[in-house]
Amino acid sequence: RIPEIKDAIGLSNGAFGFVLIGSTFGSIAGAQLAGRFIHTYGSQRVIFVGSVIMPAGLAGMALATNAVALFLTLFTMGVGYALLDMSYNFQGTVVEKILGRRYMSSFHAMWSTGAFITTVIGGAITRHVSPQVNLLVIAAVCLIAYLISATFLLPPELDGHKGDAEHEAKIPLFGKNVMPLWLLGVGLLASLVGEGAASDWGAILLRDEMGYEKGVYASAFASFALAMIVSRFLGDRALDYFGPARLVKLGGYFGGSIWGIAMAIAVPLSSSHSLTALIIVNIGFVAAGLGIGPMFPAFILAATKVPGIAPAVAISRVGVIGIAGFFFGPTITGVISQYTSLSIGMMYPVAMLILSGYLSRGIKSSKA
Template sequence: MPGRGLTALRVAITAFFALDGFLFAGWVVRIPDIKHQTHASTGALGLALLGVSAGAVLTMTLTGRLCRRFGSHPVTVVCMVVLALSVALPPLTRSAPALGAVLLLFGAGYGGVNVAFNSAAVDLVAASGRPIMPSFHAAFSLGGMAGAGLGGLAAEDLSPARHLLGLTVIGLLVTAVAGRTLLRCEPPAPPERAPARTATADGKARRGLVVVFGLVAMCTAYGEGAMADWGALHLQQDLAASAGTAAAGYACFALAMTIGRLTGTALLARLGRSRTVIAGGTVAAAGMLLGALAPSVWAALTGFAITGLGLANLFPVAVDQAGALAGSSGVALASTLGYGGMLLGPPAIGFMADWFSLPAALTSVAALAAVATVLGVVTRHGFTDTASPGRRSG
């Protein structure tokens, strides 16, 4: 594919990453309103949120096969349409069981589109020969920041039904524009991978490392899911923040993540992948302890921002390293574990909040960030701190 075609494809895939973050953040900042509307307890809300997890995990197990059969580009478009339509459904529910049912569909769209556009991005990264994966994840974070910021403004004046219906319209319009490029373009053929590393490594040890990288992705994505679903409620319920200020909590987190990912290539070149994971996990653990246990809104917001900076590049590095070891199957395993952590974490926090308290439950994010740090230390010699096989640095 010529350079111009790769550029157009990169823009289209970036738009889908950004839209995904935008729609997801638009939903999560209205969770406190939906909780009030459905008269759900914290535990019942956590159980309803399990619908997102269940729908996503079930779809993720099928999306890889669909991508192999029909191609990642059409699957991305179809799943994004499902996601855009389903985001308008939660305000129509009046009970926790009904909310959980519609979130099954929302989770199916979310899980499917994440696997599909990550597959499309992996093909493009390999074909371009440049480590541009952090830029796609930066677009997701930027979309999340925009969605949370708009949600904070909308929370003061618009009902959840009108706000989320507006997100559906925006989602369908962006999908129509960016989807045309995806549907016109075949996935680019990646160059041959250099076999040096994989040829000399023991197969079981290599698979074990892929699982470890997947666990790093899971630990860090758990924090993203927790911040998305519970950060606003923590600020509003435990620190008496207004609805607009509570929505700003996820915006601070998303902005910090965006900055971290936009500077991720330079950071990786300076520190290398293993030290980036170790340092990032340490920073995120400290930031989340502050965000969860701080006695004031502004200190908590600072903690959320520090957490975002720490977690920013851990997921992209984990997926990249899994792919360097085992190709597309490694990427699929790490992505599934990672998004599983993002989607299963929030319901777990809901149950822990019922047993203990929401601030105490949020410290589990810090604990898992510390686990990611330990995994980075233990497997530091398994990281490729130069360009991935088959790719040139730059």
């Protein structure tokens, strides 16, 4: 429903891009706090807090009537999202440690499944339900689902909180010991720029640049999300077969290249061959989804292998750098498109995805 929210408030691409910074600031604040909170109180308790904050922000988006209100609600949602994101990822690493098998990519596949289902439902009901009602209902459902599911997670006494030396929970912003985290964080950021762009701008690209109508323009992110589901359900085996570094490298180089080429061909073609252009652009979003899918699990798992730093804090540091890309990337895309076009602006996340493949060397250095 992002295109409709943007239009209802009357924001240009550039202004909307700046409003999205609210999510960036919120996610940075939430991720920065998450590591210490998990280390001190346990991930399950942090999840309970995030389970209330994020739906509150989502409901606020439905009620926002101006850019400032939308900014504040996006900030709130960003805080809640980051608390949940870091805590659930930490739970995933503990589960892998206890069971001695890879599960992280499959856990992320469930996130992608939720994104795909909501995109399909959203595309189907756009003609029948207002964005306000849509978001309020989702907020209520999420609040209930989050709180119920949180009761079944690993309790604090099992998730290893306070299990590391206290000095390992206090790390400087810069320094030799934390440089591996910066390399991993920037690599994650580069991949999440692509994910954020597909989420926030994919539908707008198909609507404004290619002329598709409601329901159809949601197909770009639906294709992207479906591809991520497939790649992440297969990701645990792929991580074992190729190794995390090689898998990220292949995903970045091939996913980014095909995505960029597909958009470059499809956008000008849409005016004369609408169906062909729709197929081509969706192939590009599929390639991006397949490439990006295993990256978050690979970078997060690599962070827990950095010596001398508590895993929860390492995940938080990489997350605070990387998760900002999911929110901040669309802002840059919006600014570029404001002065050029959205089809050109989308080349920015393409370039960042290729960069993420290059930064796969950071995974090697962490011995993931």
